[in-house]
Amino acid sequence: MKSRILAASAAISILSAIVLFNIKTYNYRASAAAGGVSLKVFECVNDSSSDETTELKPIQNASADKNDENSDNAEKNDGTEKNEKKTYIKWVDFNIPVSVLRAAAKIDIDTHTNSSVTPVGWIDLLSLLAAKYGGNFSLYKQSDLKHFADNLASGKKGEELSANLKLYKYYSEAYGAVLGGMLGKYIKTERAEDGTITVSEGYGLRVYSPFARGYYYSHSDDFGKSRSFGYKRQHLGHDMMGSVGTPIICVESGYVEALGWNMYGGWRVGIRSFDGKRYYYYAHMRRNHPYNNLYEGKIVNAGEVIGYLGMTGYSRRENVNNIKTPHLHIGLQVIFDPSQKDGWNQIWIDVYELTKLWETQRAPVYLDKEANERFSRSYMTYPEAPD
Template structure:
């Protein structure tokens, strides 16, 4: 907790100076190093059900409180290896047995070593989930109604649509698309109302921002470890982005980054080419920088992940300018560390 207090003191000083975190412009997110083609993962089928995501998250938080090492991705990796990747076999009791073995003094790597596929699942699931659980601080109203900073350990990732704004979705990953050329749908469409605030699921660096004939106004955000690329597309015509957001901006999970719309499917900029307002939300995994674009891209099905993240929605307020911002001041310690490292290297 000492580390958390030190970093928290730093963010309080920044807040007092009126510093907006996403306005900072350090170096780009760290890229995955180029590796021999035989040494990095080429494909991930992320089919973990939301019940298993929920159970492993609760177990990870419980283990942290008990002083045990049980990262959420590693818990899931042990289960997946035991199931041979068939998540239809999932039972909550299997997770309970894992926790019992940890309390008896075993380690997840030791337990996972019983299965030959454990290293693969550990790396693959880590690539999906590593930035989502950890230390953060949030300023919440106390008994007297005044905000007080609280240091917490838990879920740092947010649902892409802010609290108070409805949406619906189904598992549409892989469905056919035909605009421009025939291809598969590599994301999850969240149907909602034009203008609904869209938030950053995870903290990271804005890597892409602007118009694309397929995605319309869109934002691409890279996680600090370089493994995850979040894609938010079809943002609002005429006012797609949060003011001040630009390439190189650092955002924290839960920050408002843009507004739901229906742009895209047009060679002309700022056109509503979609028939129904929605957010296209996608996640790309990057184990080697050669996979960023081209035939080696790895996009995963995020439907179950969105279901899991609905438990954590960013509370927002509307300003006089009509734009929304998060209600409660927030610090993701990994964002503060990234900014510190980037400024130290510059």
């Protein structure tokens, strides 16, 4: 009799644990500093309207198996074999507020344009802050930024200043891949209303907003939101709503790596940075006339018009408008190993805060009536660009 009571009690305990598990949501997160470890975040979801068994579903996976508009490989597997021995970074959570980006960038620019002081790099500053906060920028204090800036200006190295060297090295490499081409030396070409061309050299922000000056857009942080065309997945890009025909501007200089139709992204353009670490993906370009004189392998300069906003995509047939609202889908992939470009361990970051930084610089455009194309009045070339 006693054994039956104990068995019944155990059964009730197990049942209670199951019920408790089903009514709670659990998140599982790997350490950002776990070099070489692929991160997936899962959510235990119980749908009260369904009798189906509770399942683990990914809620954020920057190394997504597939992506929709971003994917140039949505219908094929490149055959890349998984190599767990490789130690390249497989996960990046880029969550730096634009206010911090601007503050660090200002110190970088001010010190690089003043020959009487030691130059201080914004990537070093941001990496030190991230290592101090464990990646949680809600802890940010301006005094911390000043402390690190003063010490770097005095000649100290980031490795000396960080209490967590492993985290500092991780963030240095991760942020270097994301931000590496956005500040630096540039040669700026500007075309006045009367056609006069002015060329100047400088140091500073050398990226542009993807929307030309004078063209309206709206946006919100939609990274990770659900998408269902073709298969259920997460949105690993950023949608900027605008009007059909709006000139789309090249954010950062690089090579045209991908061009043409994608069933998810419609007419799209993929541009790889010169250092190979960033891949900018522009999707849903205009039907019939999506691009402005582009071809694979062409070098495109930051600030130049690359095409026009549209509604194409979500169709296996080419040149079809199947997107409900005109918008630009822009994605930014960071690449630490060649296998990541089209493989199963891709890393796409949330660019919402970055778009606010890019907004600082918008390229004015003009219409060439003879060519029936819009061209930029302002663009930049980089010293490291190939001849």
